[in-house]
Amino acid sequence: MRRRVIAGNWKMYKTLAETRAFFTTFNPLVANSKHCDIVVGPPFTAISTALDSVKGTSIAIAGQNVSWSQDGAFTGEVSAHMLAEAGCRYVIIGHSERRQLFRETDDNVAKKTLISLESGLTPIVCLGERQEDREAGLTEEVLGRQFTGGPGALTPDEFSRILLAYEPVWAIGTGRTATPEIAADAHAFLRRCAGEKFSIRHASALRILYGGSVKPDNIQGLMAQEELDGALVGGASLDPKSFAAIVNFE
Numbered sequence: 001m002r003r004r005v006i007a008g009n010w011k012m013y014k015t016l017a018e019t020r021a022f023f024t025t026f027n028p029l030v031a032n033s034k035h036c037d038i039v040v041g042p043p044f045t046a047i048s049t050a051l052d053s054v055k056g057t058s059i060a061i062a063g064q065n066v067s068w069s070q071d072g073a074f075t076g077e078v079s080a081h082m083l084a085e086a087g088c089r090y091v092i093i094g095h096s097e098r099r100q101l102f103r104e105t106d107d108n109v110a111k112k113t114l115i116s117l118e119s120g121l122t123p124i125v126c127l128g129e130r131q132e133d134r135e136a137g138l139t140e141e142v143l144g145r146q147f148t149g150g151p152g153a154l155t156p157d158e159f160s161r162i163l164l165a166y167e168p169v170w171a172i173g174t175g176r177t178a179t180p181e182i183a184a185d186a187h188a189f190l191r192r193c194a195g196e197k198f199s200i201r202h203a204s205a206l207r208i209l210y211g212g213s214v215k216p217d218n219i220q221g222l223m224a225q226e227e228l229d230g231a232l233v234g235g236a237s238l239d240p241k242s243f244a245a246i247v248n249f250e
């Protein structure tokens with residue numbers, strides 16, 4: 001049985017004071033939640049405050065992005081080594097907002113994943129099709145391409161240390177969640193890709209999170225699908241009560 005992961009992606013929200021206030025409410029609500037791994041991805045500026053706020057709990061902190069380079073003259077970038085040294089255990093890579101708004105490619109995603117693994121971080125590699133891809137019947141083609149160019153470029157050992165997040169772009173921040181069945185189909189496809197590229201053992205151990213308008217009132221239906229190993233939550237992770245309700249789905 002794969003251990004579930006519920007991860008929050010705060011995007012460009014929350015000051016230091018808001019970060020502290022979030023965890024003051026959130027921590028007691030999940031203090032007895034042992035059924036899943038809990039991850040929160042604050043903006044870079046709030047990482048150290050978040051880490052202070054979760055000391056003594058099992059909540060892990062994630063970076064929302066990372067550079068593909070170890071160090072160098074890359075204004076505005078943050079390296080995997082810096083995130084690991086700061087205390088992050090996870091990093092979100094290839095989010096559709098990064099792909100669409102900041103022109104990240106599958107090749108960037110592969111490089112970022114590799115350098116994050118070298119620093120001991122667990123990458124949460126995001127992929128997902130756009131509305132027009134789905135309407136044109138291209139969902140599997142797009143997912144297959146993103147898989148092959150990103151996580152599929154790793155060695156089997158490296159691949160066994162990452163998480164995938166299936167995030168259909170049409171469901172992110174739109175209030176339109178994929179039905180549990182649509183999500184499960186996409187997860188099963190990605191698991192088949194992992195089986196073909198690596199092995200059945202790799203495929204069955206792979207944890208795939210679903211992301212896109214996950215809320216307290218739809219998490220149970222999503223988690224009822226065996227294919228879904230957790231959730232990557234945007235908007236609903238900003239409110240401590242709603243994120244705790246998602247964490248406590250069972």
Ligand code: PGA
Pocket residue numbers: 009167171172173174175211212213214232233234235236
């Ligand atoms: P959402 O975002 O939950 O607000 O749809 C999900 C994500 O972007 O990871």
